[in-house]
Amino acid sequence: MMPDEMARPLIRSRGEEGGSRRPEAPTSELGAPVIGILGTGDFSRSLARRLVASGYQVVVGSRNAKFSEALFPKEAEVTSQMEATSRADVVFVAVFPEHHSTLVELRPTLAGKTLVDVSNGSKISRDTPSNAEQLAELFPESFVVKGFNTVSAWTLQMGPRDGSRQIFLCGDDSRAKSRVMQLCRRLGFVPVDLGLLAFSLEIENLPLYLFPSWLIPVVCTLSLFAFFYAYNFLRDVLQPYVTAGKNVFYKMPIETVNVTLPAVALVMLSLVYVPGLCAALLQLWWGTKYNRFPSWLDRWLTSRKQMGLCSFWCAALHAVYSLCLPMRKSARFRLLIAAREVKEGAVWVEEEVWRMELYVSAGIMALGLLSLLAVTSLPSVANTLNWREFSFIQSTLGYCALATATLHTLLYGWNRAFDPAQYRFLLPPTFMLVLVVPVAVLLGRLALLVPCVARRLGMIRRGWEKSRHVRCAPQEECRRNGLEEFSNV
Numbered sequence: 001m002m003p004d005e006m007a008r009p010l011i012r013s014r015g016e017e018g019g020s021r022r023p024e025a026p027t028s029e030l031g032a033p034v035i036g037i038l039g040t041g042d043f044s045r046s047l048a049r050r051l052v053a054s055g056y057q058v059v060v061g062s063r064n065a066k067f068s069e070a071l072f073p074k075e076a077e078v079t080s081q082m083e084a085t086s087r088a089d090v091v092f093v094a095v096f097p098e099h100h101s102t103l104v105e106l107r108p109t110l111a112g113k114t115l116v117d118v119s120n121g122s123k124i125s126r127d128t129p130s131n132a133e134q135l136a137e138l139f140p141e142s143f144v145v146k147g148f149n150t151v152s153a154w155t156l157q158m159g160p161r162d163g164s165r166q167i168f169l170c171g172d173d174s175r176a177k178s179r180v181m182q183l184c185r186r187l188g189f190v191p192v193d194l195g196l197l198a199f200s201l202e203i204e205n206l207p208l209y210l211f212p213s214w215l216i217p218v219v220c221t222l223s224l225f226a227f228f229y230a231y232n233f234l235r236d237v238l239q240p241y242v243t244a245g246k247n248v249f250y251k252m253p254i255e256t257v258n259v260t261l262p263a264v265a266l267v268m269l270s271l272v273y274v275p276g277l278c279a280a281l282l283q284l285w286w287g288t289k290y291n292r293f294p295s296w297l298d299r300w301l302t303s304r305k306q307m308g309l310c311s312f313w314c315a316a317l318h319a320v321y322s323l324c325l326p327m328r329k330s331a332r333f334r335l336l337i338a339a340r341e342v343k344e345g346a347v348w349v350e351e352e353v354w355r356m357e358l359y360v361s362a363g364i365m366a367l368g369l370l371s372l373l374a375v376t377s378l379p380s381v382a383n384t385l386n387w388r389e390f391s392f393i394q395s396t397l398g399y400c401a402l403a404t405a406t407l408h409t410l411l412y413g414w415n416r417a418f419d420p421a422q423y424r425f426l427l428p429p430t431f432m433l434v435l436v437v438p439v440a441v442l443l444g445r446l447a448l449l450v451p452c453v454a455r456r457l458g459m460i461r462r463g464w465e466k467s468r469h470v471r472c473a474p475q476e477e478c479r480r481n482g483l484e485e486f487s488n489v
Contacts, residue, residue: 032056035183036088038081038103039095040068043118046153047092048076054186059084085109090179092116092148097131100138111141114176117200118148124208130201136172143176145169146200150207151189165190168206170199216299217306221268221314228263232256232430239424250330258321263434265314266405269370270437272308273402275300277444280457287466305377308398312374315367315405359411366408369401399445406438 034057037044044060049072051058058076061084062068069078085091086109093100097119117132129137132146147169167189171177177193184191194203211218233256240246275297282297283289293301325331375381376393385393413431416422422429448454 033089033179034059034087036061036084036091038084038091038093040071040078041094042153043156044092044094045071046156047094047118047148048072050156050187052076054188056183056186059087061085081106082109085113088113090114090116090183092118093135094118097121097134100131100135104138107139107141110139113142114173114179115139115142115144116148116180117144117146119204120149120207121204124205125201128201130197130204132170132197132200132204136197143171143173144197145171145173145176145180146197146203147180147184147191149204167191168194168203170194170197170203172197213303214306216303217268217310220271220307221264221310224264224267225260225314228260228430228434229256231427231433232259235424235427235430254321254325254328258318258325259430261314261318261321262409263430265311265318265370266409266434267437268307268311268314269402269405270441272304272311273398273441273445274437275304277441277448280448281444283460284453284457287460289460289463290465308377309374312370315370319363319367355411355414359408362404362408362411366401366405369397369404373398373401399442402438403442406435406442409435409438 032055035051036059037048038061040060040062048058048060052073052075060068060072060076060078061081062078063081065078065080072078081103082105085106091110091113093103093115095103100119115135117135119131121131130146132144136142136144147167150166150168165188167184169177169180169184169191170193171180181191181193233252236256236259237248237251240248278297279293279301282291282293292298373394376385376390382390409431413429413435416429417432448457
């Protein structure tokens with residue numbers, strides 16, 4: 001009976017079988033380049049496993065080979081650093097950068113070979129030389145390539161299915177980079193060439209950034225939350241206590257938060273579409289699309305996705321808080337008090353019933369549209385859509401979500417804007433402040449839909465420029481009269 005090859009483990013551990021520690025043909029293909037690894041840490045062990053599984057011959061250089069050999073797969077040979085570097089074609093330097101100087105004695109054996117620096121710094125640096133540049137100074141006769149520093153040991157061990165597929169590379173020697181790029185592809189990753197070794201500092205800084213694209217949206221969300229929470233606290237909690245001695249501080253953990261969250265969600269959703277309107281107005285003013293936007297507008301435009309997700313997060317929390325409102329003891333007590341105070345007679349108020357029905361329905365619709373926007377912003381979903389489908393969802397349906405959320409807020413306010421009792425401490429109701437930005441955005445969008453404005457903006461975005469006075473005409477007429485069409489300018 002023939003042995004089942006699929007039942008054999010991909011990588012055998014040491015001690016399962018005796019024999020040589022040399023790479024075997026079934027796992028490491030004969031003729032494949034020998035890959036050396038300097039270092040025996042977690043990253044080195046995961047890299048060795050991945051290389052062996054991809055068919056490479058792996059030799060690991062260690063200062064204490066006997067102690068470290070049990071940590072690596074059987075197919076990888078663990079030996080001295082000198083022997084490993086003399087046998088390897090490509091060498092991964094997987095030691096901390098402060099220990100690079102201890103490898104100087106290996107300079108003769110590393111001459112003419114490709115060194116892959118996988119190290120990272122301990123803090124973001126801007127002016128000092130990168131670890132890769134310092135390594136290149138220590139080994140001037142070697143070809144240093146920066147890479148693999150943005151990939152974790154877990155991703156290497158589990159494969160690109162459970163992590164990022166991109167490997168950022170840079171180096172001064174094109175042949176060395178090509179060799180490392182081929183290695184990346186064989187491991188199942190996608191190499192991204194970022195140029196010369198001078199760019200290595202930026203690659204080393206990449207793993208040290210803490211949500212750089214989320215900083216502005218998160219700060220904006222927290223600032224709006226703090227403002228609206230303080231505003232609601234003054235009106236709904238502090239004012240009754242100051243004017244009537246009524247203690248309603250129990251509202252702070254849930255009710256005040258629940259009133260604040262939708263305010264933040266609606267304003268953040270409005271801020272998603274404000275930079276697009278500003279960009280359109282600037283293009284109309286300039287009469288061209290070829291002028292650079294101000295830097296603040298560029299940053300705002302690139303933060304729209306994160307702002308939309310912050311809006312969705314606040315709206316989802318608002319829905320959860322609203323569902324939990326009847327569970328509170330205070331709500332039950334207030335319901336009992338209201339039941340005792342009800343006198344005989346009609347308690348059905350048609351206007352309030354309709355307001356609440358429409359208010360809740362509009363809120364559900366707005367949350368549903370926001371959920372659709374949030375799902376389609378995921379790369380795995382967005383990659384399945386063409387540009388027209390994606391822009392329809394994010395723009396057309398996005399404005400529908402904004403309009404529905406604005407309607408939800410208007411139904412909540414109803415006629416409270418005209419009730420003097422709602423102006424506590426002479427402060428207008430919260431919903432009036434919230435509606436300022438979304439109403440302005442919706443009016444701005446309607447202004448851009450005016451036919452004459454929409455046509456001019458469409459011409460500008462197709463390449464027409466006011467300063468060049470290019471005649472715009474249908475394509476057939478342009479070809480018939482020999483005119484230059486604006487879309488081809």
